[in-house]
Amino acid sequence: MTTGNTTGDASARRFACRTCASPLNRHAEWPSGIVSFEHPIWQRADHPPVPVPADAVEATYVCDFCSDAKILFVYATAHRVQLHVDTGQGTYVRDYGTRWSACFECAEYVESRNLHGLLDRILTHGMAFAPEAHEHLSVVLEQVLATLDPGRELAVSGRWEPHPLPAPTLPKVRDRLAALIAGGDALPFGLGQPATRTALANSLTTTRLYWVDDEFTDLTRNAAQVMPRMAFAPGDLPAAHGFAAWSQPVDARRRCVAASWSSHGDAVQIIGYRSIGDGLPPAAVQRLRAEVGWLIPAFSVVLRPGQPVTAAHPAAAPVTTWRLIRQRLAETAPARVDRSVRKSYQRLGRPEPEISLVRIRGTRNASSATRHHGSIAAVDRDYRWWVTPRWRHQRYGPGRTLRDWIVVRPHLRGPQDKPIKATTTVRVLGKLPPRPAADTPAASR
Known part of the structure; x- marks a missing residue:
């Protein structure tokens, strides 16, 4: 178990180790109130903790229940979850905070308030606990499940392996993403504001779809890494509202496999997405697709005319893609739409979706050796x-x-x-x- 991702006042701040970027457990001696920190049990640390605020390092977060790195949701409890431990020489308090990150499979047990199922998953898939720790673990889990606040939010720190999207599935992926944006889960990056999420969901339902092939994806990734300082211009956009998926990740840090953009006057909002689901058992993947989909936001930015964009900018890859298309380096051709998607659209009376395949325009070859x-x-x-x-x-x-x-x-x-x-x-x-x-x-x- 690790402490929750707390924010707010000084006593609720999340701390991580400067040496290894692992989140740290917070302990308070009783009754002195002296605070100390320890590495969580899943972290086999060979060094003493060096506590710093978690936002000062790129903390390595895992599921607060089973220690899986594929975090998907964050839950909140009505009050801080604490455990009083008697060591025989004194008492200290394990402070687990109010925010709890969960992988998809642990989240299913949390949602159903299934204490025994959650405990079994932790003992089976998490770190090995000593028998005397089982009772403490049950006490903590009981507190969490009994005091959960309504709702949940999408996590931004999960380490999912990127899984690019096949072109024929883009309409289905886009529709599920629009439903996620319009749904009840809290969204990161300020996307949860009612006006923002409504406008974004509406634009996604009618946005133009692009799928970028392998060669053009390589071109985009290479260009984005060395792009000079460029000023954004609305004329760079290939369409006022669009959704583009690359055949491979174009951003190693954010692991983005897709991006959408929507125009609002001269400004454009760009959202990058990372894939979820890779590594889950097939049955869990099916449930994930139905409940969440294929993508979750990785970043969100707004660009205005003249605003500079460099290689370090989150939107470097989509801006580079637009610029390369505008430079007439690309040609587009219709891509095949999955048959089941076409039939689904027909049943709903929706026009058949169109996907534009983006590829490099033909090469001029040397005429001889x-x-x-x-x-x-x-x-x-x-x-x-x-x-x-x-x-x-x-x-x-x-x-x-x-x-x-x-x-x-x-x-x-x-x-x-x-x-x-x-x-x-x-x-x-x-x-x-x-x-x-x-x-x-x-x-x-």
Whole structure:
């Protein structure tokens, strides 16, 4: 067992170990009130605790019941759960706080107030407890289940392995996400405000769907990691309201596999999502899909015109995706929709959903094993590279007797079957240089 994720006054603050980032249990001697901290029993620590506020380090949270890292919900009790322990030499108080993180399977026992089921799961799936600790554990669990406040909130600290979404399932995933947003669970990142969640749920039901293939996902991830400082412009958006899923995670830290955006005047709200369900038994996965779905929020930000976005920004991946699409590096094609989803939409009288498959626009290949520039032969490259957008002074008109500056859009060069060189991706994220004046001499023709 670990202490709950408490917030508020100093006595309720959550502490973690500076050395290992593990949350710490808070003990208070009785009657002196002297406070001390210990590592939880699931943490086999080889060092003394160094307590600091939990928000000062990236604390490693686990289920407060069975110690599973796949946290999904947080529950609150009406008062602090405490256990008085007599050591024979004195008494101290184990203070477990008021907030309790739970994995999905423990949450089912908590929801049903099933003390024996919860105790059995802890003893089976959690850390091994000494027999004399079983009674203490039962006392703590009884307090938790007897004093639970109504409701629950989605956790933001669970360590679920990312599980990308197949393109044909996107309409079903989006609809379940809209139901989750509109439902009764408390949402993180300020999304729980009634006006916010209503507007978000409504936009999700009609949003345009995009699925980004492997190659374009790699391009996005590489570009987002090195993207220069860019100012957001509403014109970057491929649609006013959209939902995009990548074939692989694009954000290693937040493990995002999808993002949605909704426009409100000139501002756009962007929400990143991480997947849930990976690692659960099949029966539990089915219940999870029906109750929660496939995704939960990983971040939420609002961008306004001119606001800078860098590689460290939470929305770097979706903003990069928009910019690459706007630069005409992508082409879209209809993606297949799951048959069961189509039939479900027909039964409800809804129009058949459409999914846009996003992929890299066709590559310009070298015409032979060697390419010539002047008299120098360039050997075939073992990679593809992005050519920077530029202006070219080109002939046009009758008999090609006239000349004018035309834009050459960014494009790939190199052998079709070779990987894209990541370091060249940043070149195509910038803006096109100003168009040269009509009388500007061409450097090359």
